Amino acid sequence: MSGPLSGIRVLDLTSVIMGPYASQQLADLGADVIKVEPPGGDVMRQAGPMRNPGMGHFYLTTNRNKRSIVLDLKKPSGRDALLHMAASSDVLLYNIRPQAMARLGLGYEDLKKVSPKIVYAGAYGFSQRGPYAAKPAYDDLIQGMCGIPWLTGQATGETPRYAPMVLVDRVVGLQLCNAITAALFYRERSGIGQRIDVPMFEGMLSIVLGEHLAGHLYRPSTGPSGYQRSLARDRRPYETSDGHICVLVYNDKHWCSFFDAIGKSEVFAQDVRFSSQGKRLEHIDHVYGFLGEIFRTRSTGEWLALLEHADIPAARMYSIDDILADPHLAETGYIQQVTHPSEGEMLDVSIPTEWSHSVPEKRHHAPKLGENTVELLREFGYSDEDIRALLSEAAVQQ
Incomplete structure (x- = not known):
């Protein structure tokens, strides 16, 4: 075992992105x-591209370092198995x-x-203290509802659009x-477990x-909403004579150096619109x-050489x-070729954090559906006869 959370056991009932992404962080640690x-398995198993059924690329990138067991929680023996594992x-x-968990007796x-x-x-769409509590939610x-498409429309003057990635699921x-690791730390000091709700909307x-x-x-x-710099129409990669470049000329030192580099040092001294952080934001x-x-x-x-x-x-x-x-990523080995x-x-x-002790490792590939069912039931004390009975009832699958 490796990593700072070695010895912690997590039962992960989540699917899609937010929950599996969170539990992969825990698994990596x-x-x-x-x-x-x-x-039927996690629905993201079916999100292509894929080489084999049930092993879609989204699933593979959010479920490493885990083991898979298939339980039918609607069957009494499947629910009992989960409660036995939870002990x-x-x-x-x-x-x-939460209402669905309560109906399952969980x-x-x-x-x-x-x-x-x-x-x-629990991770779901909305705080359970408000009128949206039972509403379904997707990224x-x-x-x-958080205004992201509206903000993109304000910034670009174009039709509002979503961020081109599953943003909310990953951020929340x-x-x-973070909430789970904090609760574990609290329990370590107090001996007290607890319920945590993490809503997407509020998060x-x-x-x-x-x-x-x-x-x-x-x-x-005192004025309108919206951070002016983030909403500026021209806050985007700059077009060069042969492509694009990302530049942040930000503080006074940067601006002095920039005008010196392009041979226009007098502009910073004479044009009030560039003279301070506040003025630059006012005239963004x-x-x-x-x-x-x-x-x-x-x-x-040419720009990269001059700006550097x-x-x-x-x-x-x-x-x-x-x-x-990218040569930096090649040098650090961040993206590796592996054999599944x-x-x-x-x-x-790779795991993006670096540690001097308790170094996290990649221990397991993303598992096939039910790949570890029998192995896990044995770990939790089930006999082979018990396992055969559960399999015959279809309360578990391998």
Whole structure:
């Protein structure tokens, strides 16, 4: 066993992205994560591209370091098996609505009876204290309710659109992982387990409103909502004579160095719109427009050399193919080619944190559906006769 969470056992009932992404973080940190799947498996197993049925690329990238058991929780013996496993587990993680867990006889009070110290973590759309409690939620819906498409429309002047990635699930998934590890730390000191609710809507709003309340932060309001710099129409990679470049000319030192580098040092001294952080924010459209015109005059390579010499933050704009060819990532071994037992050769993204002790490791490949059912039941004390009975009832599958 390896990693700082070595010895922690997690029963992971989640599917899709948010829950599995959170539990993969726990698994990467050393927790023994048992992926409890229904007979049909996690729905993301079917999200292609894939080489083999039930092993879609989304599933493979969010379920390493876990073991899979198939339990039919609607069958009494399947539910009993889960409760038996929970008695010696530290965390139960789920992402169906609490009402559905209660109907299955798997609510917090049910779990407390078999494991008083368990951390019972629920991840779903909305706080259970408001009128949206029972509403279904998906990444696109929560992005919309948190104003992300509206903000993109404000920033670009174009039709609102979602972020081109499953953003909310992953951001709130990290919040979920953080909450679970904090609850485990609290239990370590106090001996007390607890229930945790991590709602997507409120979790993502903590990110969006922290940036975009702006003048609405104050009562009465001192101005409009929206952080001006983030919403500036020209805040985007700059077009060069042969491509694009990402540049952040940000503080006074950067601006002095930038004007010196392009031979226009008098502008910083004479043009009040560039004279301070506050003035640049006040005239942000002019500032970005000015930079947009300047960067078109040279190639990306020329700009990178000039900006590096001037100590101004700059980088090439990458495509996914560029990322895969990046020399820094090659040197650190961040993206590796591995051999999956059923899927063959594939790329794997490394654990991004680095540790001097309790080093996390990749211990398991993303498992096939029910790959570890029999192994896990034996670990939890079931005899071969008990296992055959559960299999014959279809309460479990392998």
